[in-house]
Amino acid sequence: MPFTKLNGKLIEAQVFPGQKVFSQRGAMIAYSGQVTFTPNMMGGQGGVMSMIGRRIANEDTPLMTVEGQGRVMFGHGGHNVHVIDLTGDTLYVEADRLxxxxxxxxxxxxFMGSQGGVMGMVRGQVTGQGLFTTQLTGQGSVAVMAHGGVIELPIxxxxxxxxxxxxxxxxxGQVQNKLSSALGWRDMIGRGSGEAFQLELSGHGMVYVQASEEKL
Amino acid sequence: MWLVAQFRLQGSKVLAVDLMGDAVKARNGSMVAYSGQMSFKKLSGGGDGLRGMVTRRLTGEQMVVMEVKGQGTCYFADRATEVNLVRLNGETLYVEADNLLCTEATLHTGTSFTGLHGMTSGNGLFTTKVEGQGWAAVMSDGPAIILRVSQGMPLRVDPGAYIAHTGNLNRNFKSGAGFSTFFGEGGGEAVQIEFVGDGLVYVQPSERVTIGGDV
Structure with a gap:
């Protein structure tokens, strides 16, 4: 069910019996009603392979399962929160932003490395994005965190x-992403414009960009 | 056909610039996304011309600027600060180098000497001067307020909260330090900038770390 934005940094989720919500562990701010929070060793779902993947990728952001009946407020680290409603399509996001x-x-x-071969590996290293990305598919809402507001750009x-x-x-959406480098001789001698690496996203879909160059 | 960059705000923290083969100057590394074809080139020095370059070198004040040229839309943002658009019609905008995000190519940027007081305020000895016709984007930590200064109505601003001003203004540094400041009982407002004349002052709801702010 959709999350309600209370302000730029807080969301509220309605929890009903039989309907789970997953959240980053420790992100609960307040709740009312009968709600239980269970740490999730597997980091959500996806089975053992997915867990191993996350371990290797150092992306084992601990999740917890929220169940019961009531209203739960989530927020974390004062980061801006952006709610994305999925309607059968797939969202690619890094686990620590969830x-x-x-x-x-x-x-x-x-496994992001499979897209683009060696360049894909390099991209993960350069961007600090890691080789694995969390993928969410289906019908429902996702709350992602960003530093500063988020703008949506259609692809x-x-x-x-x-x-x-x-x-x-x-x-x-259906998006190919590759790391394009605009490395020139200027970058080699320390006169770069600070924009040497860029992610090029092409295809059909939407990209979410934050108003800051700071990672979470 | 006029080749004029279009500046618009996407939300309050992202600046979108539509380019049609022309160029803008932006803070180094402040691009967050773009569509179309863009090229990024670091500019040497800071202000235009040899004089700007030399003054920058002397003072060690560094605002590294890149030239962005191309066709399409380029998005700029920096550390989630608010972006304020300022339209210049021949007047001069004085802005702290750290707060200047982007300027249109038609604008001329240079430096102006603030005086030695700049050192204590943490604002640096030189301020960036932007002149000409066109758009400039100024960053502020939190939404900026614009205060009018007119004859007989001087304005005093905390140096850490000052970001920019336009118009015919004289600025002086005032010491608000009194007797008690020397006993460590200061109010935290030992130094202020006083603006006298006619013009507008941009103030942010946040204070940079200044030496003056501690006493």
């Missing part, structure tokens, strides 16, 4: 979007 998501969504980890086949890796938050 604040909360509907239990109805299928969670899995995607169309005619118009690929280039994003500063540090400002990239998430993307959804």
């Amino acid at each position: 604040l909360a998501f509907d239990g109805t969504l299928q969670q899995s980890t995607m 169309t086949p005619q118009q690929p979007i280039h994003v500063d890796p540090q400002a990239y938050v998430a993307h959804r």
Whole structure:
């Protein structure tokens, strides 16, 4: 069910019996009603493979399962929260940016290195993004965190979007992403413009970009 | 056909600039996303011309600027600060170098000497001067307020909260330090900038760390 935004940094989720919500561990601010919080060793769902993937990728952001009946407020670290409603499509987001998501969504980890071969590996290292990304598919809401507000930029086949890796938050849809480098001789001698690496996103979908170049 | 960069705000923290083959100057590394074709080139020095370059070197004040050129839309943001658009029609905008995000190519940027007081205020000896016709984007930590200064109505601002001003203003540093400041009982407002004349002052709801702010 949709999350309600209380302000830029807080969301409220309604929890009903039989409907789970997953959230980052410790992100609960307040709740009313009968709600239980169970730490989730597996980091959500997705089975053992997904867990191993997360361990290797150092992306084992601890999750907890929220169940019961009531209202729960989530927020974390004073970060801005952006709610994304999925309607059957897939959202790609880094685990540490996930604040909360509907239990109805299928969670899995995607090996980013498989996209783009060696360059994909390099991208993970350069952008600090890691080799694995969390993938959420289905019908439901996701709350992602960002430093500063989030803007949504549509991606169309005619118009690929280039994003500063540090400002990239998430993307959804049928999107190819590759690291493009604009490294020139200027960068070699320390006269770079600070925009040497960019994520190029092409295809059909949407990219979420934060108003800051600070990672969480 | 006029090749003029279009400045608009996407939310309050992201600046979107539509380019049609022309160029803008932006703070180094402040691009967060773009569509279309863009090229980024670091500019040497800071202000235009040799004089700007030399003064920058002397003072060690560094605002590293890049030139962004291309076709499409480029998005700029920096550390989640608020972005304020300022339209200049021939007047001069004085802005702290750290607070200048982006300027149109038609604008001329240079430096102006603030005086030695700049050192204590943490604002540096030089302020960036932006002149000409066009858009400039100024950053503030929190939404900026714009205060009018007119004859007979001087304004005093905390140096750490000052970001920019336009118009015909004289600025002086005033010491608000009194007897008790020397006994460690200061009010935390030992130094202020006083603006006299006619113009507008941009103030942010936050204070940079200044030496003056501690006493």
